[in-house]
Amino acid sequence: MRRRARQLVALLLAALLAVGSCHVAAQSTLDDLLARAAAMTAAGKHAEAYALLAAEEDTHIGELTYDYALGRAALYAGHPDRATIAFARVLALDPRHAGALIDTGRAYLALGNRAQAEVAFESLLALDPPPAIRAQLLIYLGEARAGQKAGFAVRGYLSLAAGASSNVNQAPGQGGIFVPGLQGVVQLADQNIRKDDSFASLGGGVEFAAPMRGRLSLIGSGEFIARANAHESEFDVGGGSGSVGLAWSGERYLVRGQMQILRNTLGGSTSRDVKALSLDVSETAMPAPGAFGVLFGFLYAGSYRHPPEELKVYDADFVSAGAGVTTRFDEKSTVSVALVTGYDQDQGGNPSGDRAGFGGRIAWERILGPKLRLGAIATLASSRYSAFDAVFLTARKDTRGDFELLLRYDLAPKLEARFGAWRSVQDSNIPIYEYRRTDWWVGLWKGFN
DSSP, rough: OOOHHHHHHHHHHHHHHHHHHHHHHHHHHHHHHHHHHHHHHTTTOOOHHHHHHHTHHHHHHTTTHHHHHHHHHHTTTTTTHHHHHHHHHHHHTTTTOOOHHHHHHHHHEEEOHHHHHHHHHHHTTTTTTOOOHHHHHHHHHHHHHHHSSOEEEEEEEEEEEEESOOTTOOSSHHHHEEEEEGGGEEOOOGGGGGOEEEEEEEEEEEEEEEEEETTTEEEEEEEEEEESSOGGGGGGGEEEEEEEEEEOOSEEEEEEEEEEEEEETTEEEEEEEEEEHHHHHHHHOOOOOOOOEEEEEEEEEEEEESSGGGGGGEEEEEEEEEEEEEEEEEEEEEEEEEEEEEEEEEEOOTTTTEEEEEHHHEEEEESSSEEEEEEEEEEEEEEEEEEETTTTTTEHHHHHHHHEEEEEEETTTTTTEEEEEEEEEEEESSSOEEEEEEEEEEEEEEOOO
């Protein structure tokens, strides 16, 4: 009896190993197939990529990564009808698959079905996707509405929040600072020492895209934010921004060039004006789980100007650039990684001189349930300044790290409850520039489109 039991166990283990081996082999075969098709697509051989994938449909039908690749290949090869079928299978497994939703709308556009394309793009905009995806969706939505009475796309939002901050003025915690050049301790003014407070904030914004000729669209945006402290009103902050430019939307890339302006306020008065030109490029595909990802890059150049006489010392011209990749670990997790570098040329006599900086940013989002999403952003930046500070007898060096956590819950279509927390730490070899700050808040976000 024991012998027979051991034989049954051995047979069961052998069967499980065989199944596992078959699964690994099948996955390896699929990975190889997708890699070959991706190489063909990158080389512009869309018809060949579609033929390669379509020949394996009976083997891999129902596998999310395969169906998404097949749908995109069909779309690029000029078979939007076949693309909608493949994307429907993807959405049956993952109803919030952003890439499949976007490309379903594009396929409907290619078929001339503007009404269904409009529905697909609007449903994604209601989820408040990241800025690059929002830009794509607005352009596609504008194309879907072309020829209608309102032949453009508009997306807006309002947000309301309340919370608390451990350091509303981003100042050092200690009042006494040792100054080497003076060989003594200097006591900071009270307003330059860390202050905690509670706050309330109101924000809103609007973006639009209007199709022009060919693949060109006119784009623009405007945003505002106002944040009032319960007690420390001199550190109330706010501001508004606006941009206008052109976007070119190709099969694989979205290119945007814009003029941008920004005004910051502190204590109810203007504290800084920013003017800039920007150029950014991103791939239009959403990454399939396990794929390398979608590449993006950006370049900004402009100026900081400070109207208050006491702040003009911080005037500077700047240029910054960065590049990164967005990828998906699985059907529910998306990660974006970027590297950024920048240079500020002093124009106001800053005792620290010019600034050269380098940093990195990681953003992660996880779908926790049908109505719940969790996101996190971590950044780390290092700055070095060119001038020797005669008071502190050193050239300034800063390192800043920020971590933000955001939990989002869908209360209704286009209405979210949000809980956020933010931790910021700046270290410096000149102590007056060091600080620690922790914020948390709860709020509501309402989208319009």
